[in-house]
Amino acid sequence: FVQPLANAVRTFPKEKKIVVSERSKQLYNVMPYFLSKVITELPLTLTLSCVFGGLLYPAVRLQPGWVKFSNFLGVTSLHALASQSMGMLLGAVASSSDAAIAMMPPVIVACNLFNGFIVTEESLSWPFGWLPRLSVIKWAWEGLMLNEFEGLNFACDDKTRGLCVATGREALARISTIFEKSSIKGV
Numbered sequence: 001f002v003q004p005l006a007n008a009v010r011t012f013p014k015e016k017k018i019v020v021s022e023r024s025k026q027l028y029n030v031m032p033y034f035l036s037k038v039i040t041e042l043p044l045t046l047t048l049s050c051v052f053g054g055l056l057y058p059a060v061r062l063q064p065g066w067v068k069f070s071n072f073l074g075v076t077s078l079h080a081l082a083s084q085s086m087g088m089l090l091g092a093v094a095s096s097s098d099a100a101i102a103m104m105p106p107v108i109v110a111c112n113l114f115n116g117f118i119v120t121e122e123s124l125s126w127p128f129g130w131l132p133r134l135s136v137i138k139w140a141w142e143g144l145m146l147n148e149f150e151g152l153n154f155a156c157d158d159k160t161r162g163l164c165v166a167t168g169r170e171a172l173a174r175i176s177t178i179f180e181k182s183s184i185k186g187v
Contacts, residue, residue, distance in 0.1 A: 002108060004045060004080045008087025009104050013097040037088070038081065045084060049077040062148055071147045079140035086136060111135040116142065117175075145172060 019033060053073045062072065090107060094100035113119055114132040121132050132138050149168030156164035165171045 002083075003048075004084040005087040005090075005104065005108070006101075008084045009090050009094075009100045010097060012088050012091030013094055013100050016091065034085075034088070038085070041084065042081075045080050046077050049073065049080045052076070063152070068147060072144065075140055075143040075147065078143075079136060082136040082139070111137045114138065145175070 022028065023030070023033075050073055053076045057069055057072055062068065086107065087104075090103050091097075091100045094103055110131075111134075114135045115138040116132050116135070119132070121129055124131065149172050152168030152171070154164075154166055154168075154171075156166060165174060
């Protein structure tokens with residue numbers, strides 16, 4: 001989350017003067033610029049995400065299987081792209097590179113705070129219930145948790161202390177209520 005965000009925050013404010021100048025000449029609109037920027041950085045972003053995921057996945061012994069592994073790489077890659085886009089947004093609204101970098105820690109804290117585990121949507125009053133939906137960490141974490149726990153079955157025996165959780169779905173329900181009404185499908 002932090003690396004793609006930080007890279008975009010550091011580089012975009014330097015490009016902003018050129019973009020503003022070219023937009024004032026009506027050479028292009030914001031959306032074509034944004035899409036071209038994302039597409040040109042896509043190979044590097046995806047490569048770094050896949051290398052990181054390819055090393056991490058077997059190292060932490062997540063569920064075996066190509067479908068689970070592909071979902072993991074897909075979620076981490078989309079998370080990197082969303083983080084990069086958030087960094088470009090910070091760079092766009094900031095007056096300078098230093099201002100954009102100064103705005104980064106509060107954004108990181110807010111994304112962590114509203115990820116659905118520390119502050120849940122249910123605990124927020126109605127005017128602030130939308131804040132967790134802005135957290136890119138929430139969406140990535142939810143997708144990764146669903147990918148890992150869906151289809152898991154646990155063995156419970158006499159040596160099991162405490163409450164026995166028999167399935168991955170039950171484990172997710174014990175972690176948080178967000179998994180009961182998840183909008184993430186297909187994992």
